[in-house]
Amino acid sequence: MEPGLKEGAFYDPTNFTFPAGAYICELEVDSGTGKTSFVNFVAADDFGRLINPMIVEGQVHGGLAQGIGQALLEGAVYDSSGQLVTASFMDYTMPRADDLPSFKLSHTTTLCPGNPLGVKGCGEAGAIGASAAVINAITDAIGNNKLEMPATPDRVWHAIHG
Amino acid sequence: MYETIYHRPPSVDEAAALFAKGSESKYLAGGHTLIPVMKQRLAAPSDVIDLGKIKELIGIEPTGDGIMIRGATTHYDVASSGTVQNAIPALAYLASLIGDPAVRHRGTIGGSLANNDPAADYPAAVLALGATVKTNKRSISADDFFKGLFSTALDDGEIITAVSFPVQAKAGYSKFNHPASRFALTGVFVAKTPAGDVRVAATGASQDGVMRVPAIEAALTANWSAGALDSVNISAGGLMSDIHGSSDYRANLIKVMAQRAVAAAG
Numbered sequence: 001m002e003p004g005l006k007e008g009a010f011y012d013p014t015n016f017t018f019p020a021g022a023y024i025c026e027l028e029v030d031s032g033t034g035k036t037s038f039v040n041f042v043a044a045d046d047f048g049r050l051i052n053p054m055i056v057e058g059q060v061h062g063g064l065a066q067g068i069g070q071a072l073l074e075g076a077v078y079d080s081s082g083q084l085v086t087a088s089f090m091d092y093t094m095p096r097a098d099d100l101p102s103f104k105l106s107h108t109t110t111l112c113p114g115n116p117l118g119v120k121g122c123g124e125a126g127a128i129g130a131s132a133a134v135i136n137a138i139t140d141a142i143g144n145n146k147l148e149m150p151a152t153p154d155r156v157w158h159a160i161h162g
Numbered sequence: 163m164y165e166t167i168y169h170r171p172p173s174v175d176e177a178a179a180l181f182a183k184g185s186e187s188k189y190l191a192g193g194h195t196l197i198p199v200m201k202q203r204l205a206a207p208s209d210v211i212d213l214g215k216i217k218e219l220i221g222i223e224p225t226g227d228g229i230m231i232r233g234a235t236t237h238y239d240v241a242s243s244g245t246v247q248n249a250i251p252a253l254a255y256l257a258s259l260i261g262d263p264a265v266r267h268r269g270t271i272g273g274s275l276a277n278n279d280p281a282a283d284y285p286a287a288v289l290a291l292g293a294t295v296k297t298n299k300r301s302i303s304a305d306d307f308f309k310g311l312f313s314t315a316l317d318d319g320e321i322i323t324a325v326s327f328p329v330q331a332k333a334g335y336s337k338f339n340h341p342a343s344r345f346a347l348t349g350v351f352v353a354k355t356p357a358g359d360v361r362v363a364a365t366g367a368s369q370d371g372v373m374r375v376p377a378i379e380a381a382l383t384a385n386w387s388a389g390a391l392d393s394v395n396i397s398a399g400g401l402m403s404d405i406h407g408s409s410d411y412r413a414n415l416i417k418v419m420a421q422r423a424v425a426a427a428g
Binding site for chain 2: 032153
């Protein structure tokens with residue numbers, strides 16, 4: 001065995017951070033085709049102190065695109081023999097700019113007491129809140145809670161017309 | 163990609179001669195189908211003969227009763243042509259919906275028709291408008307041209323030189339995009355001739371490629387209005403079913419897109 005030094009350390013902060021937020025989605029459903037289109041999308045978050053607000057907004061934008069993609073577009077599908085049928089972007093619906101609304105963002109600032117900077121995590125917030133807001137908006141619009149993600153036009157149309 | 167010999171002939175006759183000379187020749191137009199399958203090594207033509215630079219294959223002209231679009235004319239040129247916009251605005255609109263700007267600047271009407279992808283846009287216009295496909299050998303009516311998935315009446319080595327479209331009393335197109343590929347999940351072209359005949363074609367829907375829709379044609383012949391289709395039922399039999407659209411959903415889209423196409427046609 002080669003000689004050497006080994007050291008371990010464990011940091012246990014006084015408390016974890018708890019970012020919080022509220023997302024509001026307004027959309028329209030075309031009952032003839034099941035296609036959804038956004039009217040408004042507002043994301044309000046509390047990430048503690050924003051050291052670089054522009055980077056934080058970029059993180060939220062990316063997260064919202066992921067969340068909307070999960071809600072409406074993206075899904076890895078295998079056929080009964082185990083073959084991936086969404087193996088290219090001809091079949092897998094990656095969110096593109098024209099699939100997304102123009103986001104409105106706002107923040108409240110409650111400093112985190114658990115670290116000297118007063119900061120909280122923000123990277124995943126958009127992806128967590130957006131899917132729920134989108135699906136709740138669709139089920140509210142069509143009056144049917146039985147709707148799987150991604151809520152493709154085909155699925156929404158079937159949820160409307162049974 | 164396997165090795166191949168690339169040719170850029172200056173005329174249709176020379177292109178056809180090169181095709182006959184090669185052991186396994188392929189024509190290249192916009193290249194949106196041939197190049198990807200060559201890159202995946204699913205096609206290995208001995209000779210690739212580029213039709214895209216043949217001057218006699220490019221251009222749009224008015225004819226006595228309509229317009230003629232030459233085979234290697236790009237989607238962008240059709241969409242932005244004043245001649246097409248004036249004569250058959252629905253055809254210019256259809257071309258403006260194909261793919262994205264990069265695709266529209268490369269892809270050609272002849273390439274699209276020769277490939278006859280079951281979800282391509284142009285076959286719907288050619289079939290509904292009762293167009294005539296002209297080749298270096300003959301003229302083929304729209305009703306005789308399409309022969310099922312990726313299959314046409316073209317002989318091996320035959321080149322589409324132009325497509326002639328007669329002007330209609332009314333014409334409209336409505337397309338529902340495939341969410342991922344933006345091909346037509348279902349697109350419907352409706353047309354009414356000056357004599358009052360109605361032709362309706364749907365793309366993206368049938369397992370056999372582009373098709374006429376007799377039930378909608380009959381309803382629109384009796385009453386040219388979107389409301390006339392409210393009571394029409396389209397059967398899901400023979401329609402495609404995949405992760406983006408079940409056959410009953412596509413059957414619904416045929417009707418809804420037809421209604422919107424009629425509304426657009428006025």
